[in-house]
Amino acid sequence: MSTDRTIPLVLVIDDDATMRLMIRRALERDGFRVEEAADGDTGFVAFATHSPDVVLLDAIMPGAECCRQIREHPKGKRCPLLMITGLDDDRSVDRAFEAGASDYVTKPIHWAVLRQRVRRLLGEPPAPSGRCITRLATTL
Amino acid sequence: MKRRACCGKRSAAGSPRLPVIALTANAMIEDHERCLAAGMDGYLAKPVRLEGLCELLERWLSRSVSSLSAPLAGATSPAAAAIDPTTFTALQACLGDTFPEIVAAFLTDAPRRIAAMKDALAQSDAERLCREAHSLKSTSATLGAGVLSALCRTLEQEAKAGQSARAGRRIAGIEQALGDLVLSLESAPNTRVAA
Numbered sequence: 001m002s003t004d005r006t007i008p009l010v011l012v013i014d015d016d017a018t019m020r021l022m023i024r025r026a027l028e029r030d031g032f033r034v035e036e037a038a039d040g041d042t043g044f045v046a047f048a049t050h051s052p053d054v055v056l057l058d059a060i061m062p063g064a065e066c067c068r069q070i071r072e073h074p075k076g077k078r079c080p081l082l083m084i085t086g087l088d089d090d091r092s093v094d095r096a097f098e099a100g101a102s103d104y105v106t107k108p109i110h111w112a113v114l115r116q117r118v119r120r121l122l123g124e125p126p127a128p129s130g131r132c133i134t135r136l137a138t139t140l
Numbered sequence: 141m142k143r144r145a146c147c148g149k150r151s152a153a154g155s156p157r158l159p160v161i162a163l164t165a166n167a168m169i170e171d172h173e174r175c176l177a178a179g180m181d182g183y184l185a186k187p188v189r190l191e192g193l194c195e196l197l198e199r200w201l202s203r204s205v206s207s208l209s210a211p212l213a214g215a216t217s218p219a220a221a222a223i224d225p226t227t228f229t230a231l232q233a234c235l236g237d238t239f240p241e242i243v244a245a246f247l248t249d250a251p252r253r254i255a256a257m258k259d260a261l262a263q264s265d266a267e268r269l270c271r272e273a274h275s276l277k278s279t280s281a282t283l284g285a286g287v288l289s290a291l292c293r294t295l296e297q298e299a300k301a302g303q304s305a306r307a308g309r310r311i312a313g314i315e316q317a318l319g320d321l322v323l324s325l326e327s328a329p330n331t332r333v334a335a
Contacts (some may be wrong), residue, residue: 018246025238060274102169108227108281111234
């Protein structure tokens with residue numbers, strides 16, 4: 001993995017190892033650096049240690065509490081925080097915003113949406129149509 | 141009109157009698173009779189059931205169609221239905237050559253989740269059962285394993301509602317769906333992991 005500090009760093013906090021790996025590989029292919037944590041406590045420590053540019057956080061595990069904790073950290077006030085919620089989980093979406101999430105994406109993850117949301121939160125221009133846009137093209 | 145035209149052409153051809161099977165969405169008995177009255181030899185209602193199709197073909201071709209039914213069976217078997225091609229292809233496109241690594245990680249993790257579900261059920265730990273079902277539901281849905289994901293969702297909802305009477309059967313169903321998924325992945329391109 002690249003350690004170039006000019007490349008945006010995404011911290012992925014999710015208790016599911018397969019999901020973390022999928023997100024990591026997808027984001028790395030899009031040119032981001034990725035750090036990951038399996039629970040809220042290590043996620044919070046990783047946040048304080050690595051000062052990521054964006055945090056991706058599962059809404060159930062570790063959940064909104066971790067989001068709140070990060071928001072209370074001096075570096076966490078303005079860090080974009082993207083929650084990952086279940087498709088039909090309205091309650092998690094509400095709780096995510098109450099806890100200070102910047103935005104959310106739903107599981108199953110739509111890769112083009114994830115990619116563009118992360119870019120938007122970083123203030124980057126939208127990615128040109130590429131690998132992950134294939135899905136949009138096939139479902140339209 | 142079409143029925144008569146079709147069977148008329150057959151008799152005019154002068155060749156050995158060609159069996160004609162009606163394929164129709166109308167499942168009423170009158171439709172069946174109309175087809176036979178028009179000179180057709182059989183009748184198959186849509187949606188076509190594979191067994192029905194094979195039975196008719198075997199009857200009219202006077203030979204076994206096992207060679208035909210094998211690939212056809214593959215198209216509608218649980219193994220083929222185990223994966224939603226759109227989701228699966230999108231993930232493949234997104235992950236490129238790291239895709240086999242993800243599939244391998246999933247196939248290592250999923251049996252552990254199922255073992256944890258069984259353990260949670262044995263311990264009457266509904267909360268853990270719910271959590272394990274939730275995790276496998278999410279990862280399998282992201283992979284495009286719709287059947288497996290739906291079964292996990294049912295288990296999760298029942299566990300959340302405190303209903304454990306059917307949990308054992310649900311877990312057995314999930315295990316079966318994972319088996320179908322493995323078969324399906326084995327035949328899918330670009331999913332094999334280098335040993």
